[in-house]
Amino acid sequence: MKTYRFKQVDAFTPRPLYGNPVGVVLDADDLTDEQMQQIANWTNLSETTFVLKPTIAGPAYRLRIFTPVHELPFAGHPTIGSCHAVLEANVVAPKDGRLVQECGAGNLPLRIEASTGSERAENRRIWVEAPEAKLIGEQPELSSTLSEVLGCRIAESPAPTAFRNGPTWLFVRFETESEVAALKPDMSALAKLSPTVTGVAAFAFVNGGEFVVHIRCFAPVAGVPEDPVTGSANAALPAYLVHHGLLEKTGREYIATQGTELGRDGRVCVRVLDTDGFGYDGIRALRRVRPEDEDDYGSRVRPARLHRQRADDRGGARGDPRRDPRVPPIPKAPRREGQPGRALHHEDRSARDRRLVDRPGRSGSGLRARLRAVDAGRREDIPSPLSVARRGARRPHRQGPERRALRQDRERSRAPRHHRPRRHLRT
Template identity: 45%
Template sequence: MRPFTQVNVFSADPLGGNPVAVVHDAEGLTDQEMQRFAHWTNLSETTFLLPPTAPEADYRVRIFTPAEELPFAGHPTLGSAHAWLAGGGVPREEGAVVQECGAGLVRLRRGERLAFAAPPLVREGPVAPADVERICRGLRVGRDEVVDIAWADNGPGWIGVLLADADAVLALRPSWPDLVGFEVGVVGAYADEAAARVGAAVEVRAFCPSLGVVEDPVTGSLNASLAQWLIGSGRLPSSYVASQGTALGRNGRVFVDQDGGEIWVGGDTVTVVSGTVEVGARA
């Protein structure tokens, strides 16, 4: 039996954000055992905590969707750090945590809420016209309804789509077969009055059927990449709050801040389930 935590991320409401399953002391598990357990949890991501191999890191994490392993993902990063700290982890540096994952080292800071430094984009720029056409078909929108579209990939493969406003984002009813093979993040701004009411500047949705999750409730990696794209192009301010999960009955809030040359993505984290779990066999 291994220690187990399920953490709600990006909402102070224990059932309002995006849950991540965290298996502690995962040393000795095979790739197949990790993938099978992640498939069983049926959450967007399940993580496994391991001793670090990099001397600068506090711990190492492996991140699995129900279908495959990811080099990096945002809400599992916050949830894993929360679980590691709650499980007695002591960081090397006060006020900070350094996570080792497939994408390298990810730095987190501790304050009112945990936040991670957005990893660099591995792909950006224009999307091929044929892919744009298929994505528009998958979103059931005309090309003229898309304000901008670009690669904004920090590991999972995100393509960012900017629509006219938040209402257009919430109105989407995708055609899933046309989106298979793409990880699409859609964003639209709230008008000032609505932004004040909602407590967020933009609404975000994440469609990732290829990863075994047709729509992710609240997505840290996507919000990080959208921030890099849209703050960099001057379309969003250097500090804002994003709403995500509204279409799924969640109330996720993602806090984005640009500090010097880095973009930090944060959110509330709450332990919902803790105990032990049977996964594979101990070495």
């Protein structure tokens, strides 16, 4: 079976295990749309990308972006994380620190900057020239409903406004940063609120400090209740600020913070290139999984048999290919002497049966008898837990002569008359 190189990259963060992770599958030209969607669903990340050969001259590579539910034309952190992955894997090489990526939103220029005096990958900063954010419209009629759904009253002005730069984001402003941090939205109501938008981007201006904007993005319709760090929403926010005359509050270059409520501590650098709010966004990206030249399961993907991969030697159960290979193996449960097929102690089975007694629709008479036997210490009378769970009450292991005679009479009465054997009287 063919394998594919796979990387997991943390974008919008200078530290590993923070920011927003993206799964990147390299050299994925022969994967079908169904297989790509299956892999994106398996990784269970907000986005998974697939690097392919470009279809036209000019771009260095082509990128397809999938959520667990559907495909996106553009997303910020998958674009930056995928660029970091292809550079680290030596799939492409930048020319004068620049690349062009082909995706569903068009050809996007990327610029790679290295920190002064350092060429290490973890000090690399990647900028993407995001697609132009187009105004969809203001929706003031949703102000009261959004306040109720998000759990906090939104600012009176400006009105909730939707912009599209691939995904469609409905921007909502709050007065203070603490209000944004305290939001606890009703996800089911938020998903039904407006099916025409990808999600809601709630933000507030920050007074003083390193950050100028604190933003949170909720997209339950796309299968992502809250995105840790969202590049597309941060890239479209300047267009919202220009539309409502608020760009002077941030300036033409600023840093936004996102994901602190989820423990991700993401940082997005934004540069506004023109008066329409068209700009770059970007930050460092860090690889989290081990290199492909190491022989481990975490660096490769088998799309046709994802559910059948073994993880016994990686500390996981069979069929769980996502377990970290560095996790030590799970010790096997001890087995009872003389019964090699069973691995549970009597005390463990007793606790299990106590839970089964409380299940609705089950009499539990046999289970209670079993518990009494355990409490009395008569282990030889304890039946198998499977037989107890299936029948509710166990049969005796041995039948007396009277019970055996009744059973034989029932068998004779069920047989056809001409097949019934002659019954002999007992003396």
